Amino acid sequence: MNKIKIIIRKEWAEVFKNKMVIFTVAFLPLIMTALPLIILFSTRDAGIGNTFNSEVSQMVGGGICQEGLNGAECFQAYLVSQFMMLFMLIPLAIPITIAAYSIVGEKNSRSLEPLLATPITTFELLAGKSLSAVIPAVLATYGSFIFFLLGTWLLIPSKGLIFAFIDLRWLIAIFIVGPLIAILAVNLSLMVSSRVNDPRAAEQISMILIVPVLGLFFGQMAGLFILNKELIAIIAILLFVIDALIIFLAIKIFDREAILTKWR
Amino acid sequence: MINTNELEKKFGDATAVQSLNLDIKEGEVFGFLGPNGAGKTTTVRMLAGLIAPTKGSAIVNGFKIGLENHKIRSSVGVLTETPGLYDNLSADHNLRIFAELYGVKDIDGQVEKYLKMLDLWGRRFDVVSTFSKGMRQKLAIARAIIHEPRTLFLDEPTAGLDPEAAHILRSFISDLRKGGRTIFLCTHNLDEADRLCDRIGVFKTRLLVIDSPSKLRSSLFGRKIVFHLKKIDEIMISSIRKFDYVTNVNVVENKIVVTLDDPEIRNPELIKSLLDNNAELTFVGELRHSLEDVYLQLVQNAD
Numbered sequence: 001m002n003k004i005k006i007i008i009r010k011e012w013a014e015v016f017k018n019k020m021v022i023f024t025v026a027f028l029p030l031i032m033t034a035l036p037l038i039i040l041f042s043t044r045d046a047g048i049g050n051t052f053n054s055e056v057s058q059m060v061g062g063g064i065c066q067e068g069l070n071g072a073e074c075f076q077a078y079l080v081s082q083f084m085m086l087f088m089l090i091p092l093a094i095p096i097t098i099a100a101y102s103i104v105g106e107k108n109s110r111s112l113e114p115l116l117a118t119p120i121t122t123f124e125l126l127a128g129k130s131l132s133a134v135i136p137a138v139l140a141t142y143g144s145f146i147f148f149l150l151g152t153w154l155l156i157p158s159k160g161l162i163f164a165f166i167d168l169r170w171l172i173a174i175f176i177v178g179p180l181i182a183i184l185a186v187n188l189s190l191m192v193s194s195r196v197n198d199p200r201a202a203e204q205i206s207m208i209l210i211v212p213v214l215g216l217f218f219g220q221m222a223g224l225f226i227l228n229k230e231l232i233a234i235i236a237i238l239l240f241v242i243d244a245l246i247i248f249l250a251i252k253i254f255d256r257e258a259i260l261t262k263w264r
Numbered sequence: 265m266i267n268t269n270e271l272e273k274k275f276g277d278a279t280a281v282q283s284l285n286l287d288i289k290e291g292e293v294f295g296f297l298g299p300n301g302a303g304k305t306t307t308v309r310m311l312a313g314l315i316a317p318t319k320g321s322a323i324v325n326g327f328k329i330g331l332e333n334h335k336i337r338s339s340v341g342v343l344t345e346t347p348g349l350y351d352n353l354s355a356d357h358n359l360r361i362f363a364e365l366y367g368v369k370d371i372d373g374q375v376e377k378y379l380k381m382l383d384l385w386g387r388r389f390d391v392v393s394t395f396s397k398g399m400r401q402k403l404a405i406a407r408a409i410i411h412e413p414r415t416l417f418l419d420e421p422t423a424g425l426d427p428e429a430a431h432i433l434r435s436f437i438s439d440l441r442k443g444g445r446t447i448f449l450c451t452h453n454l455d456e457a458d459r460l461c462d463r464i465g466v467f468k469t470r471l472l473v474i475d476s477p478s479k480l481r482s483s484l485f486g487r488k489i490v491f492h493l494k495k496i497d498e499i500m501i502s503s504i505r506k507f508d509y510v511t512n513v514n515v516v517e518n519k520i521v522v523t524l525d526d527p528e529i530r531n532p533e534l535i536k537s538l539l540d541n542n543a544e545l546t547f548v549g550e551l552r553h554s555l556e557d558v559y560l561q562l563v564q565n566a567d
Binding site (some may be wrong): 003010017120260 | 315337340346350352361362365409
């Protein structure tokens, strides 16, 4: 455990000196939090306040409209729900960027061999590298969500709306799906980084993960489905299985001998 | 100490190391010489517990490779072919990371000791990307030895350095041996191997020869004594040839070059014989072959 901590501290000391990493870690959560807040703020006087909640609830579906919300609040909750998937870009993009610069950087500077020559196990090395990318992503996701809740509470006169965002749907998405996406992203990025010599190439290839997330975003926007708590729970279970598989593959790829003799 | 038994490494069909048998004693400085691609780095990686051999076995510091790699890695230090430092971090930070990974107890003391020994103390908080090649190499050596390993593997420690930086590093390596540490030195620099090593192994996929530098010279070329004379005649040459321990006699201008085994014992008799035949000797000395001659002869014969 101590060696994992050493690797995490080393990774952070190195990778956070890179401007690209700082930009991704700092600005992405900022944008993804500001966007729904702007929408909430600009629709605070949407003019449908007199519409019955039940009518709007029927219209938006997915159990988004909760008891106590008026029509306008219900509509706002629906609009912002569309952006739930954008929140999921935070745990996706941050670890990809960190892992890409971390592994490709080590490859280019040939610093992996001295590291592998120390009494560190492959698991400790992989865990240290993965966690150094996952932790900032998860913290940024949680931080963004808390900031979003605070912003909602401060900007919107109706305090009932905030409870619409502390429902099971949002909580599963932020606190379970978010970390699972981060684990998937970091392991995919580690595998891709082992095959390329340019961090930007590793980043771009790994960003293929953005496709299913955007697919869910646009699918919901187009009204093809609603991301209700059941669907989000299914996504979480699927991600858990995929994560287990991809961790197994990453450990295989991170074989000490393969790193030394095949990584170019 | 290092002991290998028929150690072999193959990558697919290609053999990188074949039937390597070594017995390196504690405190010995062993030079591992060979051309590029000879398998030197692969050997170091196997002995440092980084990659597994295809066949054979080895014991390093009392631990079996393959079975006790973790213990081997704790007890050896490795200077890799390229320094592989963290360029964005300071020299101090680079060393601290590795000291922690090796479980060094007195990290502050060890970092200070080696940064001062290698004349990097004044630049300890500077990022490594601002360092010259020589400074980077010195830092990489400090990193390899920060945990006081019993065996040190040095892969081309002075490659690409200017003469002054190379001299500093050689002195440092020479000092390291005084502590009874075993040093396994891979190098192309034959002069360096000649100066630093107790024994040398010339290697090209397999071990071609292993011995001390002086014995390698004499076993390959014999020892040659050159006699400078004012004038040479056939009687003088015959007076030398008659001794059965003289294996060869060459005459070049006014010099007689004699090949024999024990010049320290035989020289007085040879000199007396020349003087008895009215030779006027102006100079007597040994004609030394460089280690480069030995190396080239062995490697070319291996082809």
